[in-house]
Amino acid sequence: MQGFTQIEGVDYDKIFVPVAKLSSLQAILAIAAEYNLEVHQMDIKSTYLNGELEEEIFMEPPLSFDIPDGMVLRLIKAIYGTKQEGCVWYNNIRTTLKTMGYTCTESDHAIFIHFQDGKVSIIALYVDDFTMACEDLAIIEQDKEELKKHYQMTDLGELTWILGMHVTWDHKAGQIDLSQQKYIKEILK
DSSP states (O other): OOGGGOOBTTTBSOOOOOBOOHHHHHHHHHHHHHHTOEEEEEEETTGGGSSEEEEEEEEOOOTTOOOOTTOOEEEEEOOTTOTTHHHHHHHHHHHHHHHTTOEEOSSOTTEEEEEETTEEEEEEEETTEEEEEESOHHHHHHHHHHHHHHSOEEEEEEOOEETTEEEEEETTTTEEEEEOHHHHHHHHO
């Protein structure tokens, strides 16, 4: 697929990629430190291949495909390289999270909140990375298992990296340290 050949209004209507604002992620980490929340992370495999297209999109077959001359392929699912891949993915994950009881926040459409048994669960999306925060680890584990029913995911456990920043926890002190040492070294190199 050559996404650069797509025409707005013909091949797609909108472009959107679920990326939590840095300020939202900072707020979640500050709340996690203050209330000693568990914060875990998961990564979704083949993110953009999970949603079905609403538009009719056709593509010429790759050279390695053996199909009759003059034939084209109709895409059913979004693929990498299409303009609407992020929007299709967002609609898909938003629907899944809604069925799990999560509500999208108005201030950041990549942040979802769920109240269960008097406890709040927060999920922040950064395209294919999920940051999950809750005071009850059992709720996080339950949500992970539910998400695994819908997507191929890698459980990365307790949050140690986010957006290239190393995360160090001191649960007793209620402190979270963020370090960009690796990034700084790469820039200096």
